Amino acid sequence: MDIKERIERLKREITEHQKRDRSRTVEKLRILLREETCSKKRIKNIDELAEHLEAKVFENKFGKFIVRDELKNSEFYGEEVDKLHILAKEEIFKNFDLSRNIFVDIETSGLSGGVGTFAFLIGVGYLEKNVFKIKQFFLPDLPYEKALLFDLSSLLKGFDSVTTFNGKSFDLPLLTSRYRLQMLKEPLFDLHLDLLHIARRVYKRSFEDRSLQSLEQNILGEQRRGDIAGNLIPDVYFNFLRTGEVSLLGKVIKHNEMDIFSMLKLLSHFVELLKKIEEIKNPEVLYSISRLHREFKDYNTSILLMKRALRYTDNIPLIFEIKRDLSIIYKRQSMWEEAEKLWIELLQETPFEPFPYIELAKFYEHRLQDSNKARGIINILKEKLGAGWQHCTYDDLVKREMRLNRKMEPNEDYT
Template structure:
């Protein structure tokens, strides 16, 4: 009982300390402790002010950009046009901001002391941007020393609508780490809600996993958004720079990391604009791989009408991806029980495609003629031809195909019996 009573005593003391600190904050909201902030005058020159809470402080830096600011290939104010188009779009999508105001979107990125999601990984910078009607505001919440996390999370959670965060890999990286650190101070700051639904990493992976060697934000910036960073600090150096800042807390020590984070959140705005345009204008995408990927994504989220139009557009091009688009379109027709249209595509792939397409299309033709058109002879003809194409591929691969071989033989034997029965 003695250890439990000791724990309760410490808890009650902590709550009393919090209440006293809160009352003190209410009485002296802005002036208190300014002299306790190292280099406060220099911080103010950088647009940074201390935020006091529970007897400690964090730093909040604010930067303003005009709507016509060009970041890579996009003017960031174009988010307003993208927002309007999402409201009018004929389809829904996980990236759609329909029902939200432009200013509801918080483009969010963090800097941490490491990649681990463990309790010891401190998040020392929480940055976010909002696009308003006349400007773009970036706010960065900086942890001046490890003991100030209560003030850091209080400032962040009271400033951000965290249900509409837009991140890059935030669901797997930023948010779990934020939850871990928040758990240590959750009795003293607002509750952390479930994560919002705009993670641009998964969108980038959908569209460019076959196009880019790496899906790191820096690579997407360079190859997709045409953003070139000059004199930028690499993200992996941020923890070391922060450690040096803790030793000598001069603003100039940490400002390179703040500028790096600032560029990150601006890139999130540009990337959201680009991804939205790719979906809203999927019919006009020039890159056949991206167009096919966009169509697959639309189909995956249940927007088959929108996907169909993009597949039809992609299948009309004289590129190798056109056959993949035809195949996806045929499967969509099959699910909609539009067998005549599906069969026309399968015949085209069977007659003009590679051995792989001949195998896949021939098998689908065999299934369609056996089960839908009830024509065993035609089903057997396509199955036999598809089997021969499959055998040539199996020999070339030099891998064990015993199970598939058995399936092919069972199909052919069944169709032979059906064909002979009808012949009698």
């Protein structure tokens, strides 16, 4: 089979896969529509639509749109966010003020972004008089996008920072492009806190799925009931535009509302995590946070957290990662005795990992000035790796052996 045939076959496979995915999505939508048969309703009038959504119609010089308000009780008012910069990995977040922050989440006409994708529902949330206020801007028809964005910008410009979930990659770039296409000035913020990035840093080793709903279940202990799948939302909106069918719009509105409120609770969780760091017994989380402290050169805290993480795990790959990073800190701090102890332990625990051998060889050669001992360590590693030792990903292995040989046998030419 030549390359052209292979390309054509691949194209056919991709097309078939897309058709299967589309058919599954349509089938899910049909099931949901059947569930809503009893309450099926078609609305074209914007005032009736607003009433159906328990919202209000607003109008400006560019047209009409719908806004829905919801109030949520919150026990988190932004206290003790002074360490948030550690999770955000940016010193500037020392200036983060929750009272000057707005949460943003959007529902769009497509999940892939691009110029043709637009936001038909933009939800925002912010603290006001000790309650969490959620406002949802809904686009009743495409010609009114400019009207919606114009009023939204008036609200957004009153805040210094924005918090999103994957908003750096999706929500804000998409909104920026829509503002520019509508020839409006896009909203600008001094700070943008993306909670997905923090979740990846903290729970990278704890679980693979770090979607917002997964975090709700695994971290907040909450399970959504009767929620609509995110991949169905664009179809629900386009079905509404074509037919006026509003049976599932309520689920879309509720989905967006839950996303916004979950962001506040997730932020609260992260702040509490740093506040009660001494109570954490999850080794993956302790290790992840220790690495963040290391980024800010807070080596004492990083060492403390790594040592605690080691007490709570017997997972060899994780132990290797922790001891590797801990030994590097010891090395940077010239704590050679502690570093050597860890490297020797790793020889026993992970005998086929080149790292401890290379570090010990460096230590013996440069710190102890013992080339024989350094070459002995390299030879042990070569025996462990077998005939393929020269293909070791540690290029330093070959170079180090050559240098040690030159030191030991200075009269022989190794060039």
